[in-house]
Amino acid sequence: MRKRILRKTRGADRGEQAPLPPGVPGSEPASVAEPTGPRPPLPPKPDQGTPEPVSPTGQDTGADPLRDAQGGEHLTTAHGARRSDTDHSLKAGRRGPVLLQDHHFREKVSHFDHERIPERVVHARGAGAHGVFRGYGTAERISAAHVFKKDVETPVFVRFSTVLGSRGSADLARDTRGFATKFYTAEGTWDLVGNNIPVFFIQDAIKFPDVVHAAKPHPDREIPQAQSAHDTFWDFVSLHTEAQHHTIWNMSDRGIPRSYRTMEGFGVHTFRLVDDDGRSVLVKFHWKPKLGVHSVLWEEALLANGADPDVHRRDLADAIEAGAFPEWELGVQVFEDNEEQMFRGIDLLDPTKIVPEELAPVEPIGLMTLNRNPSNYFAETEQVAFNPNNLVRGIDVTNDPLLQGRLFSYLDTQLSRLGGPNWTQLPINRPHAPVNDMLRDGMHQTAVHTGVAPYHPNSLDGNNPFPADEPARPFIDVPAPVAGSVKERGAPVSFEDHFTQARLFWLSMSDVEKEHIARAYAFELGKCWEQAVKERQLQALANIDEKLCAAVAQSLGLPAPKPTVKHGRIAPSPALSQVGGQWPLDGRLVGIVVGPDPDEKDLLAVTGAIDAAGMVPLVVAPHGGPVGRGGLVAQRTYLTARSVEFDAVLVAGAVPPASDAQPSFDAKAGARSGPGIDPRVQLLLDETFRQAKAIGTWGRSGALAAAGLPEGAPGVVAGRDAAAVVEQVVELMRSHRAWERFPVPGRL
Numbered sequence: 001m002r003k004r005i006l007r008k009t010r011g012a013d014r015g016e017q018a019p020l021p022p023g024v025p026g027s028e029p030a031s032v033a034e035p036t037g038p039r040p041p042l043p044p045k046p047d048q049g050t051p052e053p054v055s056p057t058g059q060d061t062g063a064d065p066l067r068d069a070q071g072g073e074h075l076t077t078a079h080g081a082r083r084s085d086t087d088h089s090l091k092a093g094r095r096g097p098v099l100l101q102d103h104h105f106r107e108k109v110s111h112f113d114h115e116r117i118p119e120r121v122v123h124a125r126g127a128g129a130h131g132v133f134r135g136y137g138t139a140e141r142i143s144a145a146h147v148f149k150k151d152v153e154t155p156v157f158v159r160f161s162t163v164l165g166s167r168g169s170a171d172l173a174r175d176t177r178g179f180a181t182k183f184y185t186a187e188g189t190w191d192l193v194g195n196n197i198p199v200f201f202i203q204d205a206i207k208f209p210d211v212v213h214a215a216k217p218h219p220d221r222e223i224p225q226a227q228s229a230h231d232t233f234w235d236f237v238s239l240h241t242e243a244q245h246h247t248i249w250n251m252s253d254r255g256i257p258r259s260y261r262t263m264e265g266f267g268v269h270t271f272r273l274v275d276d277d278g279r280s281v282l283v284k285f286h287w288k289p290k291l292g293v294h295s296v297l298w299e300e301a302l303l304a305n306g307a308d309p310d311v312h313r314r315d316l317a318d319a320i321e322a323g324a325f326p327e328w329e330l331g332v333q334v335f336e337d338n339e340e341q342m343f344r345g346i347d348l349l350d351p352t353k354i355v356p357e358e359l360a361p362v363e364p365i366g367l368m369t370l371n372r373n374p375s376n377y378f379a380e381t382e383q384v385a386f387n388p389n390n391l392v393r394g395i396d397v398t399n400d401p402l403l404q405g406r407l408f409s410y411l412d413t414q415l416s417r418l419g420g421p422n423w424t425q426l427p428i429n430r431p432h433a434p435v436n437d438m439l440r441d442g443m444h445q446t447a448v449h450t451g452v453a454p455y456h457p458n459s460l461d462g463n464n465p466f467p468a469d470e471p472a473r474p475f476i477d478v479p480a481p482v483a484g485s486v487k488e489r490g491a492p493v494s495f496e497d498h499f500t501q502a503r504l505f506w507l508s509m510s511d512v513e514k515e516h517i518a519r520a521y522a523f524e525l526g527k528c529w530e531q532a533v534k535e536r537q538l539q540a541l542a543n544i545d546e547k548l549c550a551a552v553a554q555s556l557g558l559p560a561p562k563p564t565v566k567h568g569r570i571a572p573s574p575a576l577s578q579v580g581g582q583w584p585l586d587g588r589l590v591g592i593v594v595g596p597d598p599d600e601k602d603l604l605a606v607t608g609a610i611d612a613a614g615m616v617p618l619v620v621a622p623h624g625g626p627v628g629r630g631g632l633v634a635q636r637t638y639l640t641a642r643s644v645e646f647d648a649v650l651v652a653g654a655v656p657p658a659s660d661a662q663p664s665f666d667a668k669a670g671a672r673s674g675p676g677i678d679p680r681v682q683l684l685l686d687e688t689f690r691q692a693k694a695i696g697t698w699g700r701s702g703a704l705a706a707a708g709l710p711e712g713a714p715g716v717v718a719g720r721d722a723a724a725v726v727e728q729v730v731e732l733m734r735s736h737r738a739w740e741r742f743p744v745p746g747r748l
């Protein structure tokens with residue numbers, strides 16, 4: 001078939017008239033015989049099939065050009081010439097100057113000089129993982145998408161991210177988290193580019209540069225890094241009150257997640273699902289983590305950013321490596337696709353609004369399991385390029401003005417970030433469905449396209465590629481009527497309420513969560529310099545809740561203003577609170593503090609029990625190396641361990657007053673001096689206690705008394721029998737934290 005086309009092409013080059021294929025305007029009727037008769041589609045072009053480990057010269061290179069960057073045993077140049085020395089440059093004499101002709105030196109250094117690409121303008125820091133999505137079939141009644149069909153398994157790649165910080169910033173910044181999923185479906189790639197917060201700061205994409213300029217570091221000194229605790233951020237959100245709803249989520253525990261594995265994800269905008277008959281519904285997407293939604297305390301975030309700034313990256317990679325594959329259920333809230341696009345007074349096109357789950361339940365439609373770590377950060381996590389335009393049959397967009405703007409921005413940003421228009425050819429971005437486009441050439445073109453007619457209609461390539469007819473399941477453009485015919489810059493009246501849902505969020509929080517929110521505002525505004533900014537934000541807080549405003553105002557030493565908006569009765573949404581419930585513990589970390597000579601039988605039983613509960617035991621010993629005489633090895637020492645790493649801490653038997661191994665000045669700094677316990681263990685226990693995490697001790701440890709911690713406090717277990725103590729600690733951990741350890745006065 002291909003040969004015939006090439007012959008015909010050459011004929012056409014000579015000026016012979018090639019007849020148009022049937023179906024093309026001006027073509028002969030279909031009954032005309034070859035070479036003008038209908039042709040089946042061309043076989044996949046070489047760049048569209050699975051690449052073969054064969055070079056263009058026909059020689060087997062042993063390497064898959066897409067997956068294996070390296071082949072053969074020996075060091076070579078980029079051109080495959082073997083090199084015997086990569087440690088010395090070519091010089092005129094051993095003490096002489098380096099020669100320009102040293103290609104190996106120039107190639108090595110020059111390539112290195114160009115190793116970095118621009119970081120993402122937002123969401124620069126992230127972590128990725130591969131996995132699979134399995135449809136439950138429950139969405140088949142509302143969507144034609146193949147990915148939702150029952151038991152269809154679709155490979156996915158997910159990238160989690162912080163928004164504000166640079167690539168090298170710390171993971172536990174108070175920030176929104178990106179939750180972007182690429183589904184490599186059999187009918188094309190679908191990107192669900194969401195966040196862990198269901199609303200956004202702005203209602204119109206034209207404001208995106210404004211909010212990002214305000215939130216990023218100040219342009220004069222480029223500080224502060226990865227933080228919203230500064231004047232320009234609060235200046236913007238206090239002036240631009242539609243941001244207040246998103247901001248209260250950031251100030252809540254949602255802004256400092258325990259792990260990427262314990263975050264919800266949201267599509268934020270309202271999308272459209274459409275079935276094979278063209279009937280459509282409106283939906284909001286939710287990712288629900290099987291492990292529950294959990295956060296850390298602000299103190300832990302601060303400590304972790306110094307002690308382990310990669311805490312979230314590490315947690316995700318370690319959990320997957322350990323086989324504790326994180327899972328999320330994808331669910332949808334479903335609404336009628338009518339002209340108003342409103343639900344109980346909530347404008348579904350307003351991305352600063354949620355629809356409480358109590359009013360529209362989230363219906364599960366599939367399960368995602370992340371089960372493989374990337375093998376190369378740059379090639380996969382850095383080069384992955386998401387794009388909300390990547391839609392497939394059965395999934396479409398709405399007129400949400402924020403979403404509409406994103407449809408431009410993501411494609412555009414990849415041009416500078418990935419250096420040209422061919423980023424879809426990068427292995428991580430390549431669709432798993434066959435590609436037959438008419439896009440050609442451009443920077444970094446790696447495909448070798450064949451044929452001569454990348455245009456439509458054509459007669460020279462047999463009219464390939466053929467537009468798909470209905471049996472071939474093309475994308476369905478929903479013929480949605482366009483509302484209004486007046487060209488104008490403006491927003492609907494329904495976008496004007498900026499405080500009702502911020503108050504709804506506040507009213508839905510438990511007492512402890514309210515305390516955290518009030519403290520977060522007090523901290524962030526306390527870091528601002530401009531009085532006017534603080535006063536304006538206090539006004540916004542008064543419009544959310546007077547008690548919240550009063551608490552923050554008191555901390556700032558400013559008067560609390562009176563509200564300027566009036567609220568009617570607002571029913572709280574219990575689904576918004578993270579507190580309560582019992583959760584699986586997969587991949588949680590338990591520190592086990594031991595002395596120089598622990599009871600090994602006990603210790604082995606305890607590590608075994610923690611392991612059996614799906615968690616990771618980490619033995620913390622006075623020094624590295626073997627623990628006692630047995631088979632266990634210290635994973636942490638008193639010096640390297642810090643509370644923020646552990647979800648619970650156990651003390652196995654007696655701990656020495658001061659370890660002979662590391663009696664350092666550092667170790668004593670900041671620790672309360674307890675009678676007879678190593679100051680580093682004292683610090684570890686103090687922090688763990690303050691962070692409301694479970695603590696357990698057994699044997700003749702006396703560790704709690706020695707550390708001055710109250711035995712019998714909620715979440716603290718002491719006993720003779722290690723197994724019984726561990727069992728109780730595991731049970732306590734299921735509720736994430738012993739919040740009742742510090743009853744809050746309920747003043748908010």
Ligand code: HDE
Pocket residue numbers: 120121122123126159160161177178179180193194195200204205206208266267268269384385386402403405406409410411413414
């Ligand atoms: Fe993004 N956003 N965004 N965003 N966004 C980017 O695209 C943009 C918005 C989100 O892991 C950029 O490839 C505009 C909402 C995630 O690679 C850029 C607007 C939501 C990621 C961009 C928004 C998101 C990005 C930067 C306002 C949640 C990281 C690099 C209309 C629903 C994806 C890139 C990854 C990244 C533009 C608002 C989520 C510049 C103009 C709302 C998770 O194109």
